Amino acid sequence: MPNKNTGDAVDDPHTDVPPLEQLDSPTGSPPSVSNMMDLENCVANLSLAHEIVMNADFSVKHQSPPKHSLEERVTEIMHRAFWDSLHEQLTSETPNYSHAMILLQEVKTMLQSLLLPGHVRLRSQLDEVLDIALIRQEADHGSLDIHKLAHYIIGIMGSMCAPIRDPEIKALRVLTDPVELLREIFRVLGLMKMDMVNFTVQTLRPHLLQQAVQYEQAKFQQILEKQPSSLDCTTAWLQKAAQEMAPVVRPLSQPGMETWHGHSCGPVSPTAVLRRAYLHLLHWDPHDQKYPETVLMDRARLDTLGQRLTMLVLEASILLLTCTQCGGVVFSINGLVGKLKQTITALLEGSHTREADLREELMGLGDKVVVQVTEAMVSHGQIPMPQDSQDLLKGQISDLWKHNNPIRSLIGDRVQGYLQAMLEGSFTKRSPELPDTLRVLSAELVELGTAFGQIAHFNQTVFGPFYAPILRRLLFSPPEAETAEDSR
Template structure:
């Protein structure tokens, strides 16, 4: 059966997202005791771990080891080599010194016990009998310790407890004869088995966590808020900016339609706009809303995918406009073109200069593919003017205010907002015409985004409600409304 470990703290992934903790202003005296700060950090850690397990279906712990080329990795390697070399010298001495070996056997026993389930009563009793540390110490004192016999029992026990994926590694232990190498490999494989046990436990608990996740995360965040009242400051600023943008958009629609749309803004519309802003968040802006911090890595990744989809759809639209639908209808042309777009634009979203250079190269690639496709079908080559125009239009897509890129971006925004309004259970809306060629990827992105938003709103709705009420119904307006009754 798979095994997982009970002590998961030491194996927590380095990229596990966590809530940022707010520091006191520079120069201000400390206001919290060490115990309360540790309690807050523990609360944040538990909240982040529970959230990651629930929302990330592929979440699992992985054995952590520092990079071999890092300072930590080199120091770790030196220390470990020194330890095992010392053990080798002790076992090779005459008579052998088993002091460190006994300590290692005790640790092996502890690790094996951590893999046992409550039903393993007989195995636990047998383990206490075979790995009786007092008896082992007596054997050491009388020079009668048989390390290979104990190692054989340990390997057999590991074979009965390990997941099938570890069978080859456990079997390989039987081929090792050097006691030091054998102990070292036993520890390595036991570490993997403990990680397997943790991941098996997580998968088993996930259905139960899903049922309790909303209440658990809400309660944990309330504990954080009780200890750090400023933990909603960024969230309030985020919602306030979204409310201002929504009010401007409503006024613009009212002016264009000559209709009077006076009245309070929709809280749902403000929240949806706020979530949409997270897909275009400036990475230099550190004031990320606290309630979305645990999903920031996922939202940033979706934002990058969205930007690439907008650029990809823009290139396809420009190619279709200059070359005609006949070129895009050629078998395999769109797929090959999209592969080129994705490959040349990969990683270019972080810096404007990188994107500009990538689009210049992309323009040349598109022209070459169009020319090859037409010649392969025996069609007439496009005029040089059309090719030059297409190259220039593609290279200009690096500008944020480029009309084609702006058009596609607006259509994408409308599509994603429609998905948010529809909710997770409703059918996705049809993407607008310019996005037809990337509709599958856009729908997949929208579904992933909607899932994050839906869960976030469910958990943090009670925290958003008073903020939105204050923004959409200011006290002055509320008093005016009461006086007029």
């Protein structure tokens, strides 16, 4: 069992898994309820399998009702009513064990669900000790000892639980109130159930990795058959990337070919279009709902990488401006670059989502950068920057809020080129060389590029067969498309 805290119990294994967006119905008559349920099952299974494969730390977690919601209030009232009723039954002059019987049966069922096939003797012992019919007879004759049963249950739980649950088991042993004891047993069993679920998930993960591509392809094909419009947004996404690359299309045999971004101009390859399309995902407008269906399961991860990318571009731009104004002294003072990086990250975290917030934070950041650089230069016997250079640096930093700022655009293009180079090679190979201006952020960029490359590589492997016909229609005339089809 894994020694990992996984949260409270939950009965729905799909909880906390980012689902695919709900797909629109195809043109024509609405789908039947049965078809819609099949479609939802396909989407849920595909999302769950994909999340397990892509997220090494995946675990099933409890989804509590929203705070201060009606659902939370009703749940709280129902639970309190049950436990209050149990307390009244057990403390009355003539104890009533009807609710206790329900709990003991549920506890037995949960314990049985945690047993492995090899626990034959333990299963037999559990059936013997927690014989509900016999326990009910003892209750009817007034000879039922709840504490004795509870301590037997606690002993079984202690022998089966993950080490991380040892403190909870220890706490159970000192409880004396029967209602509190049963309630805590029930709670800890829920935690153990989640531990078992997540242990099973981690055990199955290597097998899922081996079959993931074929499984996801088959599931998406089922979705496509039930919902023919499931590639509409994907087609628009690829079409936009193809249109942007259209100016570089030129026959390979034509003499005097120009170059584009250092490469000879020629026919646009489907792979190049797909790489550009992947890069678009890092700059996706959050208000644009037409996200490609084939990448929806990774949208949260890609949005996080996109936000991280924006932060790194701003950070590199500020460091470049600071280095320029200080004549390179910044990079020679031990520890200053790291301190500046920490300050920039702390002040800009979250502000990049709104231009107004970013502009305000950058104005204050310029002052802090100048102060830190000045203090470091003075402490190392360097001549501080002149006042006009300080004012200029502050103004240059505050001006970075503009997307078309020359320095920000320059750094952005170089980072984009680095990420493109990551996509052009296998993500398992050595990372491409970084430009000089980005080497101070090499660790962060390698981490970002590797994560992005893994997502793109896996997505291309899974959905390549679905992309191929779309890209052929976009890039080739009908005869060429047929030739491309025949050559596969």
